[in-house]
Amino acid sequence: MQRSGNINGSSAITYRPIDQPKEPFPAMRMSELVGHRYKERPAEATLESHALLLRGGYARQVANGIYSLLPAGLRVIRKIERIVREEMDRIGGQEVLMPLAQPRELWEESGRYQSVGPELARFKDRAGHDMVLAMTHEEGVVHLCRNEIHSYAQLPFMVYQIQTKFRDEPRSRGGLIRVREFTMKDGYSFHRTKEDLESYYMECFRAYERIFQRAGFSNVVAVEADSGMMGGKISHEFILLTEVGEDTIATCTETGYYANREVATGIIQGYAEAEQALEKVHTPNQKTIEEVAAFLGVQQHQTAKAVFYDSDEHGKPVIAVIRGDREICEPKLAKIIRAIPTPANDARIRGAGGVPGFASPLGLDKSKWRIVVDSTVATSNNLVTGANEADYHYKNFNLSRDLPGVETHDIAMIADGDRTPDDKGVIALQRGIEVGNIFQLGTKYTESMGMTYNDEAQQKCVPIMGCYGIGIGRMMSSIMEVHRDQYGPKWPMSVAPWQVHLNALKLNTPGVKEAAEKLYADLTAKGIEVLFDDRDERPGVQFADADLLGIPVRLIVGERNLKEGNIEWKRRDTGESGVVSIDTAIDFAIAGIASGK
RNA sequence: CGGGGCGUAGCGCAGCCCGGUAGCGCACCUGCUUUGGGAGCAGGGGGCCGCUGGUUCGAAUCCAGUCGCCCCGACCA
Known part of the structure; x- marks a missing residue:
């Protein structure tokens, strides 16, 4: 089977059939099975799947977010892995295995030794070399492949592995759903062109749909996602919709709109009315939106609130302004200020002329502040906002009149009842577990780590990458969460x-x-x-x-x-x-x- | 990292206030009786009461520190 869409003369990835007979797992006697089951619900389990994981003798906790698997649990894991391997092989993936322990230098090449925080576990080996425990394998795969690939004729290809990752998560929970040490299938594809990546990305998308369907999930949806620290532009998360999930997803069954709440956009109701004159009012000690709205007898959507953050990419303090009834979506803001928004402390705010509690973009020194206003402030009139003076607010703030030309973006967190971006449906928020994700990575790693190939004209080119992850253990717990009754998993x-x-x-x-x-x-x-x-x-x-x-x-x-x-x-x-x-x-x-x- | 809770037998817990040398249920071992949805009786084994230090004649219990685990939040491919 050959993939269609052979781009620019590059060879395509050869797909393989998967209908080979499967070797059965061994039969066995229960009298010999290691790992006992018990009646009492473990105290630390909050999710049903976590309780069943322990009660059923599938796994035992060793430390926070670190588990051993017993035979029954490992057999389930191996079955999941088999499905994943078959589908990865089917789209031409070649299995490899990269190390968990890697030298610091590799991660300095990509820049992630510095850019990633304490969830990257670092240690010294006995010779004093700085080492890390890989939390993902972009560095590893570029290191592995950059000396193997020299010609355009060798592209595209995809390699994958099923390997341990270690992420020193600030907080793990929920049995195998969120852990520090875990098994992940991670695949990496390399392409000559963006178009070739895009077409293979869709193949992988379909392979993921087959994997989740074969594993027994009926409500996994692919949602638009934030690529976060991975870099790259387009990415999808495969989310199992379930109330116990940690992620919040904006969904609309009518229009098929699905997006992680971090990136979800939509149409938020505006409150347009005839502009009235700006008026300063005395609001003694009224600091929060609730207090101010109640004090002045207005609705929260008739106010604008200002939120302060430390430093944009140029080191300027940031004031983000949004209508009082809405919340700021920090991942959206991060993209605009090109820095991670961290709340500013009072000293920092005052130092730049802001007045916490009575803050506002009105009257701020624009040379000292990065002012980012949400669209909701533009679509509503006569808002109450701070006066940048203790115990005073303004009434009737109108963005286009009072603060013309200010940077306006969508930085609002989407909420239940907002309209979908195409205005054809209504958004409902649902909870979900991210069981897989796919990224169009681009050249972030190939470029920084110096992976090149020669094209037909002897020109050095940088391959374009995609990466594709699935949490194996997380899948197991998720299946248990979905298929069970009070007595155990099904x-x-x-x-x-x-x-x-x-x-x-x-x-x-x-x-x-x-x-x-x-x-x-x-x-x-x-x-x-x-x-x-x-x-x-x-x-x-x-x-x-x-x-x-x-x-x-x-x-x-x-x-x-x-x-x-x-x-x-x-x-x-x-x-x-x-x-x-x-x-x-x-x-x-x-x-x-x-x-x- | 902030807030809260908990560390006593493999698991679930009581005892701690009010200090006197550890107990219950499940699990485990032996025997007998039982046998279609977690049996009954009898007997039995198993504990540095998280760790370190302090107070005291005496600490599971009071005090200080420390480590671990859980929950909420922050954080997060």
């Missing part, structure tokens, strides 16, 4: 740690053990991934454990049905159950597995 067949859970009840009654052992042997011989509960446990214990292990198909050998030559079956997902003749049980299991659920 693993989709594609990621289930085992395909069939075989119970033997009253193991020591005549015939039961023999029948179950034979079924276990036959299932195993057919290449079915079966977990055989061969313990002489009471039925309640066995069933509770089976629920916590969440295996899709359960087969129960018990005295009661065995008399008729039958065994019972039960589906973990639907709760359906029935009996089937022991002679056809294997075909029944195979059919259940083949149904893919």
Whole structure:
């Protein structure tokens, strides 16, 4: 299979089919399974998936945001990885493996040794060399590839890995959803042209849709995102919409608009009215928007508030102005001032002539301040704003009249009920978990790290990069969060740690053990991934454990049905159950597995 | 980094105010009885009461410090 859109004579990436037979994971006996399950909910778990992760014997915490995986958990992880590998291979990815520990020099080449904060773990090796633990592998991949690629004929290509990352997050939480050490699939593609990157980016986009669909997610949406510290322009996050998510997403099902709240734009209602004369009013000790609005008897949207930040890119203090009923979206502001907005302290504000609590862009020395006004202030009239004088505000501030020519941008945080950018729908905010992301990176890393190739005219060119991440452990916890009931997870067949859970009840009654052992042997011989509960446990214990292990198909050998030559079956997902003749049980299991659920 | 909470057996917790040398449930081990949704009885093992220092005749308990974990916020591919 060849990808269409062969650009500028460059060779395309060769896609590979994925229909090779899969090696089954080993069958095993529950009496030998390492990792116990328990009844009591762990105190530290706040999310259901976190509680089940621990209760089901999938993982154990070692330190804050650092986990070990037990066999049951690792099997789920391996299944997820298998799906990811197949889809990455299918779009022509080649698997590589780069180190977690890397020398400082590599990160100085890209500039990130300085630009990234304390979440980049740094240490010295025994020889005193500065080292880092990679939090992502752009540096690693450029280092790896820059000496392998010399000609345009070698582009494009994509390499990927499934490797540990370490990020010293200020705060991890939620089981495997947000951790410091985690496994990520990260892929990197290299292209000659922007167009080639864009077309491959879309291929990867579609591969991601297949991955999430195969892993059992029905409501993952791709949203426009902020590329943040990664650099680059276009990026998408794949967000699983769920109430327990940490990210907030602006969504509109009517128009299909989806964007991370950090970058979401929309149409915010304006309040236009006839301009009235500017008037200074005494507002003793009324500092917050709530206080001022109440004191003057106006709505919050009839005010403008000023928020101070330290230094734009030129070191000037920043005053951001927005209508009083709205919040500033700091990532948007960051792009405009080309610096991370950090709130300014009072001394800094006063030092430049501002009056905290009664601040306003009116009357500020424009040579000392970077003034950025949000569009909401432009679309409303007669606002109340500070007078830059203690205990005084102005009424009837009108931007175009009173502060003509000031820098006006969209720096507002979008809210429930705003109109979509095309004005055809209404935005609703939803919570979600970011399970993957893709970036059109550009040349940030290839350029800074000196990766070049020769084109047809012997000219040195810099490859254009894309990068593509998926959090493997985060996917596992997210699947558990979505597919579960009060008793445990309900693993989709594609990621289930085992395909069939075989119970033997009253193991020591005549015939039961023999029948179950034979079924276990036959299932195993057919290449079915079966977990055989061969313990002489009471039925309640066995069933509770089976629920916590969440295996899709359960087969129960018990005295009661065995008399008729039958065994019972039960589906973990639907709760359906029935009996089937022991002679056809294997075909029944195979059919259940083949149904893919 | 700011605010709050908690560290006592593998897990969940009581005891701490009011100081006297540690207890309950689950789990684990032995025996008997049980066996289709986390059984019953009997017996048993397991604790530097997070760590360090102080007060005291005596500290799980009071005081100081320190480390760790959890939650909220800030932060964040």
